[in-house]
Amino acid sequence: MVMPQKVLNQIKWLCKEIPKVEWSGILFYTIEGSIKDPKNLVVHLQDILPMKKGTATYTEYELDDSVVEYMMDNETMEKGWKWDIFIVIILCLYISLGQIGLN
Numbered sequence: 001m002v003m004p005q006k007v008l009n010q011i012k013w014l015c016k017e018i019p020k021v022e023w024s025g026i027l028f029y030t031i032e033g034s035i036k037d038p039k040n041l042v043v044h045l046q047d048i049l050p051m052k053k054g055t056a057t058y059t060e061y062e063l064d065d066s067v068v069e070y071m072m073d074n075e076t077m078e079k080g081w082k083w084d085i086f087i088v089i090i091l092c093l094y095i096s097l098g099q100i101g102l103n
Contacts (some may be wrong), residue, residue, distance in 0.1 A: 003045045010048050022059040028081045059097040
């Protein structure tokens with residue numbers, strides 16, 4: 001997994017601003033390689049769209065017009081970006097373990 005400094009800064013800011021509750025959003029990324037060859041598979045994180053601040057144990061959000069607006073404004077489809085639910089706990093763990101390369 002490769003994370004640009006911009007994405008790392010976004011995560012750090014969100015963790016600093018709302019440290020005691022979960023938050024969720026959409027993670028945009030691109031894939032280099034194939035799942036059929038996991039040793040050479042690289043996921044490049046591109047951006048985060050924060051969606052909702054939750055509670056200490058739970059967060060959820062509904063897709064709304066802001067997602068479509070973001071995708072259109074940032075031409076995510078033209079860039080080949082994919083998207084998925086963003087789970088802060090997993091990325092924070094990867095960052096703390098030094099498992100993410102920064103570029």
